[in-house]
Amino acid sequence: MNIAILLYDRFTALDAVGPYEVLSRVPGAAVTLVAAETGPVRTDNGRLALLAEHSLDELAQPDIVVVPGGPGEVAARAGEPVLQWLRKADETSTWTTSVCTGSLILAAAGLLDGKRATSHWLALDALRSLGAEPVPERVVFDGKFVTAAGVSAGIDMALSLAASVAGEPVAQAIQLGIEYDPQPPFDAGAPDKAPAEIVNVLRGNSRFVEGPQALAARG
């Protein structure tokens, strides 16, 4: 089972590595990081680079496609090569998936027209404008399309996907192996749970990473 995780300049690392960590443990899975060109691909802040092992041409027919999000999604969905690869890969894929604003790239490729899908909570309107039917849920299945909410939601999505392809016991073994028994120190991970002031700061920034800076500046 070939799993391709798409990388592009200024992707968000956890969007890609969360699903990698889960899906690479599915028996028989071979995960490959792909990009327009092989070599290092840098994250949104430039401080981390993942190596793309293969170019898009070299992995044309993955069984599962995973598209991470990140500030670079705007440029990624403006680039015809990525959209063409996605459309082609989707013709034969068993599952076509995304994390965070990766769903905007799938939508831009025309793959989510009229489909129920999710994205980062700040990107649900953009998702609608690209033709999908946004659903504010953490993981959304619509046929073979599986989309996850922001960044960390890729872990939950990948566990659901692992259960679909390999059965619940395998998914549970993976969950136990990565000790995914989350205990966040705060209950602030969704806009209806976080303090209103923090939600407002993040809403005021088009780039999610600037939220904490703005708060720190206010003291």
Added chain:
Amino acid sequence: MNIAILLYDRFTALDAVGPYEVLSRVPGAAVTLVAAETGPVRTDNGRLALLAEHSLDELAQPDIVVVPGGPGEVAARAGEPVLQWLRKADETSTWTTSVCTGSLILAAAGLLDGKRATSHWLALDALRSLGAEPVPERVVFDGKFVTAAGVSAGIDMALSLAASVAGEPVAQAIQLGIEYDPQPPFDAGAPDKAPAEIVNVLRGNSRFVEGPQALAARG
């Protein structure tokens, strides 16, 4: 604020990238991936490589040290250069931290002698044998030493650490930014929660990644 994340051959990707995703969003933080040598460093299954941007010598005095775990920890803690770097870095660090079996490396360097610490649930006995006092909790603070349980626990650890260094509003903004509102499809992320058969399969394997394979073979 300089944050060094240690890489070594056969580390576990999410152990490093979970904390990276959180800590890189702390205002003023500069996260650097370091290793014995610069260049690509491969994960436990060889399918993913992160780029080490600096060698250990080049980043001798980080403010925060993060040591991920993974099957390669055995070789890592047998190598004097890594242990020497950790001892030296710890002399001036504000926080010395680990995820999963990364705590075994810290302990092997002599940094956790008599200290309360945690690790992957399968590694708590090994942690004791290296001189620490194992605590089966998700995140353990003992002075400036902060250790996290297995793999995914690094996200929880990093959020607590972000609150300590930058305040709770900043940590909450980061949590909301990465939409960390976990909703695992199963409640199997800890040995006292997962089905007994699955716990037994994982206990029977010295390498955590083999658990799912063993279950799939049976299933």
